[in-house]
Amino acid sequence: MNDALHHPVNDASARAAKPMTAKPMTAKPMAAKRRDEEDRAPMxxxxxxxxxxxxxxxxxxxxxLLFFLAGG
Known part of the structure; x- marks a missing residue:
């Protein structure tokens, strides 16, 4: 029997049983809040x-103006 098919990583029920944990949001330093060069067009x-x-x-x-004067 192929063990790869029944491995917990490949088992959908095993993945569904794991709770999803959110990473805590941390405040970014001021330098990181600065807009990246990729976010805006070149000058x-x-x-x-x-x-x-x-x-x-x-x-x-x-x-x-041309049409206004010509139609007048």
């Missing part, structure tokens, strides 16, 4: 996005 990309947003809004305002 160059942020600047480009802001410039593109402003430029697109100016272009949209220009087109609105």
């Amino acid at each position: 160059g990309m942020t600047v480009r996005v802001v410039i593109y947003l402003v430029a697109v809004h100016f272009f949209a305002a220009f087109l609105f």
Whole structure:
């Protein structure tokens, strides 16, 4: 008989019988609370996005002005 099938680690009832214990939450030091570099976009990309947003809004305002004046 294959003992691996009846090993307690592979037995679903043995896993279900073990109580789940939660790890206590500890306060992180201030240095660890600082945002990681992976959490935010690079500064160059942020600047480009802001410039593109402003430029697109100016272009949209220009087109609105053209249609407003032409339709008048």
